[in-house]
Amino acid sequence: MEIDYSDIKVIGFDADDTLWVNETYFREAELQFAKLLAPYETANTIDQELFRTEIGNLEFYGYGIKSFVLSMVECGLQLSNNSLPNEAISKMLDIGKDMLNKPVELLDGVEETLKSLYKDYKLILVTKGDLLDQERKLAKSNLEVYFHHIEVVSDKQPLNYKKLLDHLEIRPEEFLMIGNSLKSDVLPLIELGAKAVHVPFHTTWMHEQVEEHVLKEYPYETLSSLLEIKKKLTAPN
Known part of the structure; x- marks a missing residue:
């Protein structure tokens, strides 16, 4: 045209x-998140639920890595029925910091x-x-x-x-x-x-x-x- x-x-x-480059880092982070949550759900369900949580949080947190990290924590707690160990939450925070430090x-x-x-x-x-x-x-x-x-x-x-x-x-x-x-x-x-x-x-x-x-x-x-x-x-x- x-x-x-x-x-x-x-x-x-x-x-x-x-x-x-930006979105590539989010895809990598999603894979890491799915591995953390593997004891609780399938990778496909984890991916779907994380996306649903992100969309639901846009009106509160907006866009960006910090919003993504908060959504990971919330989604992880929900899928684990609030039994997610502190170590897993700490790893989610590390994922976010690693994203923020990307070249x-x-x-x-x-x-x-x-x-x-x-x-x-x-x-x-x-x-x-x-x-x-x-x-x-x-x-x-x-x-x-x-x-x-x-x-x-x-x-x-x-x-x-x-x-x-x-x-x-x-x-x-x-x-x-x-x-x-x-x-x-x-x-x-x-x-x-x-x-x-x-x-x-x-x-x-x-x-x-x-x-x-x-x-x-x-x-x-x-x-x-x-x-x-x-x-x-x-x-x-």
Whole structure:
């Protein structure tokens, strides 16, 4: 699908799994959690119950590693009928700390793409999750120099984006969002009259997946790499 990007003046980038690796670490943590809970339930049930607990806790804890750890503890206590040993809870906390200490691994083409765009466009970072953790990852990434503005939001609904665009005095038709999540980075922007590009990551959290029939109503492009972005754009006057 060919889309006209000639009016674009501001480009927003998602962070996790768009600029750097993130979801891979959650999948690894889920496997560790399943091993801890193996005496109480099957791996499939553990995975399903952890996901259900995470979704139920989003309104209380939001997104991010700290929320994930709290959900692991809660789920573990429920599946063990509150008989989970202290050692298992301690290991869950260690899993979370290990995730927080992971190196920031940039995805292919990230810095090259940002470097090629930031002189012609205003670039902003729009990410959700825990503020402290996102600030840590951004600092480690050495990418902050490319961004005109950085925003960590509690969620990525149309209203969150509208507030941000209004605050920065950005017209939706002049804004392009780039991210790996159709649910969070693409569909909400199209609803606002902005444009969005989908750059998939090899794994996606179940909560971020969108049914195929929903996508037919939204005009957007999917690219295999961030490196393809520059070819799609015409620098603004």
